[in-house]
Amino acid sequence: MNYKPMKALICAVSVFLLLICAVPPVKVMAAQTPDSGQFNIDLICGLEGYSKYDSDVPVRFQVTNNGDDFTGEICLALSFENISSQRVGYTYPLEVSSGDTQTIQFVVPNLGTSLEFDISITDEDGEECFSQNLRHKIIYSDDFMIGILTDDFDAVNYLDGMAFYTDFYEMYFSSRIFSLDQETMPEDGSVLKAYDLLIINDFNVASLSQTQYDVLTDWIYNGGTVMIGTGANYEATLMPFLGDCLEGAAAGVENVSTNFGLDGYDYLRRSTPLQYEAPSAQIVEEEAELESSDEETADDVELDGNEGTEESSVSVSVDSFDTEEDVSFISQPLETVEPLEVQTAGISLESSQGYDDLLCQSVKVGDGTIIVLDFDLAVGEFGRWAYNAAAVQKILIAAAHVSDYGSLTDDFISDYYAQDMLSNFIEDRVPRLGPFVAVIVVYLVLISPVIYFIFKKKDRRQWMWLFIPVTVVVFTGIIFFMGRMMSPQTPYINYAAILKSYSGKVYEDTYFSVTSPENQEYMVQTEGDYTVRPLYTNLYAYNSYESGNNSDGFALNLTYGAGETDINAKYVHAFDSRYFIGERETVWEGSVDVDITFVVDHYEGTVTNHTGYTLEHGFLKLGNLVIDTGNLENGESYNIDSRNGVVIESYYEIPGLIFGKPSQKERMLNGFVGALRNSGYSSYQMEPGNIFCAFVDGYSADITTDYPLSGNALLWANVLVKYSKDGVYSVPNILYESQMITGDLDGMDGCFYSDEIVFQYDLSSANFYPETLTLTTPMDTAFIGCSLYCPKTESYEEIFTDGQWTVEGDDLTKYIDSSGCLRIRFFKIDSENYAGIALPAVSITGREY
Structure with a gap:
């Protein structure tokens, strides 16, 4: 039999079957073309395209629906220029009616000068109905970012380009202003952190939504600084805060003649206006090159000055993105400034620091500051005055905490220190x-x-x-x-919850890390209305977010829902931790009651636990004294006598003092105090550091997972010390409430590095007669000298000599000038000594009237 035809047939059939198997299956479905015109998407990154080097970049999407009512999700996949392997997805619910616009705001890390978003909108069935790619350029700057909440932005544009100088870095920087209104005011607290200062002027605060107002006040409590202009508009700008952030009263308007004490003021200004570049978001077509738009516009800002006075200037180069701007910063002494009539409101605020010559007062609110002006920044003669910018500049330097980083805001804990607080192990899970x-x-x-x-x-x-x-x-x-x-076989989570207590409000910042022992993806969920974002720190390798060769994959995707956030991590490297922070205002039924009074030479009082939890490893820090309060059960009290405390020279000594040996809690506390110490380094103001800290037993972060979870919660509360008892008024250290005039200051540890440092203490609003001034120095008196300024002789006099460190009676009052100010100067005996010199504690005692 001839088998050749049969073999040929079998071969043909086999080849046919192989070809069928080689063809991928095709899913038959109805043709569906995304409607590219249904949505319009506007994107602004940064503050109108600008961002500071050391802060996250705010992102604002506006999605306008041109079609029918829509419900679904929008995924915003972010990648960075020159770091294309990182893809982080932010997924939000999208529910927008026909013709309406939904705004989405969040922050992203500042890892590149160009942000690219792959945008995908899916409907309720999970089908993609819109996609687009947008790229936005970011201009990084050292400028002082000011947001102005006002209905008349043009009237305050003289605030643009105000110049400041930092001694420590020998650096000049300028203010850059941005307009805010009811529509653009953020509803996300992390977005507000991009501003160094917020000014409210000629704006009805009551018109803000409840969410916007809550975000604003939370930002203040957590370290933000707000300046409020009042005058005839005090009911609109100030009254909504009274009874909430502020206590006091406001009523009536009168005209006051003033020149804001500008006679002889050394006014620092720019020689040229700031340059602005219009924000540019461009649609990136497939395989198309992005054409950068470098159009620059300049604000019409006129800088006025005294004619005929001497000026000294320094020329510097200001780097901004890929351009370099040559600017002269001019130091212009103002000799004689004619006063003007200013319409002022009658404002009386509790616990405020008054500046009568500047027509303002400042109030410490939580970790933040509210500066209340008695006048309007734009209305009347002040808005047209040639020296209005000089007056505002002087107010900011006097009434606000301006750091050497060119900021008025305090980052409670920088991302850099988050890793120090998180121990990368699980107790009882480490192999013995x-x-x-x-x-x-x-x-x-x-x-x-x-x-x-x-x-x-x-x-x-x-x-x-x-x-x-x-x-x-x-x-x-x-x-x-x-x-x-x-050993752990699954990903494990470490968290460090910081609970900040301010006047009945408790804010929680929970830092957490997720570590997988294998190359294994994972999902974690947070609940309880956290605002969650990933942390990128200087210690954190960029390649931890690699997404491989899969251009459609996410290294990390955060899906935000109602009161919860899902975190899905892929392309995970073994034992490569990823870091996050969840922020929220939490609700406590109780509190820690700290009642402390300074009496002549020591602190006394009680600490009572009413939190509902057991407080462990607690301590009270009062200036440079630390008092170990141990463990406090709910309802238990501890009696305070600072004579039993321990004197420390640095924050770094606290963990070793509280814990006898290394532990997870000791490491968390060490990272925490390191962050506090760093936030006040090189500032213009001494930080009193009157705080109570304790670990909260039984408090757990709202992280839902099947993975092992370990962590601790640390309660942190400001302590308000009372200075009056039985008619005697005693202040333990007036430097905490003094303005630094000259010098380089390490505000947290109380050291100065310059040859001399000068402070000014304002007694004009004091309610006591000063009788005794005493200096207590931790240094050998051979290293430091001290003198007081005498207004009569217009010179400093060394009165603290021969071991005599007390001045009293008429010998003290002759050094207080007519405006109620006392100026004190410290100097190094050896000018060749470049080490830091610890400042003395300067206490004052008097009789109340």
Whole structure:
């Protein structure tokens, strides 16, 4: 039989079947073309395209629906220029009626000068109905970012380009202003952190939504600074805050003649207006090159000055994105400034620091500051005055905490220190050394004496060639499986919750890390209305967010829902931690009541726990004194006497003082105090640091997961010290409430590095007669000198000599000038000494009237 035709047929059929198998299956479905015109998307990154180097970049999307009512999701996949392997997705619910616009605001890390978003909108069935790619250029700057909430932005544009100088870095920087209104005012607290200062003027605060108002006040409590202009508009700008952030009263308007004490003021200004570049968001077509738009516009800002006065200037180069601007910063002494009539409101605020010559007062609110002006920044003669910018500049320097980083806001804990607080292990999950040592001892006993003597006695020494390899394999297997059983097999989570208590409000910042022991993706969910964002720190390698060769994949995707956030991480490297922060205002039924009074030479009072939790490893820090309060059960009190406290020279000493040996809590506290210490470094104001801290037993972060979870919660509360008792008024250290005039200051540890440093203490609003001024120095008096300024002789006089560190009576009052100010100067005895010199504590005592 001829089998050749049959073989040919079989081969043909086989080839046909192979071809069918090689063709991928095709899913038959109805043709569906996304409607590219249904949505219009506007994107602005940064503050109108600008951002500071050391802050996250705010992002604002506006999605306008041109079609029918829509419900679905929008995914915003972010990648960075030159870091294309990082893809982080932000997914939000999208519910927008026909013709309406939905605004989405959040922040992203500042890892590149160009942000690119792949935008995808899906409907309720999960079908994609819109996609677009937008790219936005970011201009990074050292400028002082000011948001102005006003209905008349043009009237305050003289605030643009105000110049400031920092001694520590020998750096000039300028103010850059941005308009805010009811529509653009953020509803996300992380977005407000992009501003160094917020000014409210000629605006009805009551017109803000409740969410916007809550975000604003929360930002203040957490370190933000707000300046409020009042005058005839005080009811619109100030009254909504009274009874909430502020306590006091406001009523009536009168005209006051003033020149804001500008006679002889050294006014620093720019020689040229700031340059602005219009924000540019461009649609990126496939395979198309992006054409950058470099059109620059300048604000019409006129800088006025005294004619005929001497000016000194310094020329510097100001880097801004890829351009370089040559600017002269001019120091212009103002000799004689004619006063003007200003319409002022009658404002009286509790717990305020008054500046009568500047027509303002400042109030510490939580970690933030509210500066209330008695006048309107734009209305009347002041808005047209040639020296209005100089007056505002002087107010900011006097009444606000301006750091050497060119900021008025305090980052409570920078991302850099988050890693220090998170211990990358799970208690009771770390392999114990003991069992491994026991197995190794048994192995050594078997492999040497036992095996040798047994086989030698039975004259079977040739069996050792078999038994020894088998023993090695068996014990290797035992060690391997013990390690597998005793080590984490799934991702594990560490968290450090910081609870900040301010006047009945408690804010929670929960820092957490997720670590996978294997190349394994994971999902974690947070609940309880956290605002969650990823953390990028200087210690954090960029490649931890690599998405491989999959251009459609996410290294990280955050899906935001009602009161919860899902975190999905892919392309995970073994033991490569990823860091996040969740922020929220939490609700406590109780509080910690701290009642402390300074009496002549010591602190006394009580700390009472009403939180509903047990407080562990607590301590009270009062200036440079630390008092260990130990553990406090709910309802328990601790009696304070600072004479039993321990004097410290630095924040860094606290963890070792509270904990006898290293532990997870000790490491968290060490990172926490390190962050506090760093936030006040090199400032213009001494930080009193009167705080109470304790670990909260039983408080847990709202993180939902099947993975092992470990962490601690640390309560942090400001302490308000009372200075009056039985008619005696005693201030432990007036430097905490003084303005630094000249010098380089380490505000947290109270050291100065310059040859001299000068402080001014304002007694004009004091309600006591000063009787005694005493200096207590931790340094050898051979290293530091001190003198007081005498208004009559217009010179400094060294009165603290020969071991005499107290001045009282008429010898003290002659150094207080007519405006109620006392100026004190410290200097290094050896000007060649470049080390930091610890400042003395300057206490003052008097009788109340």
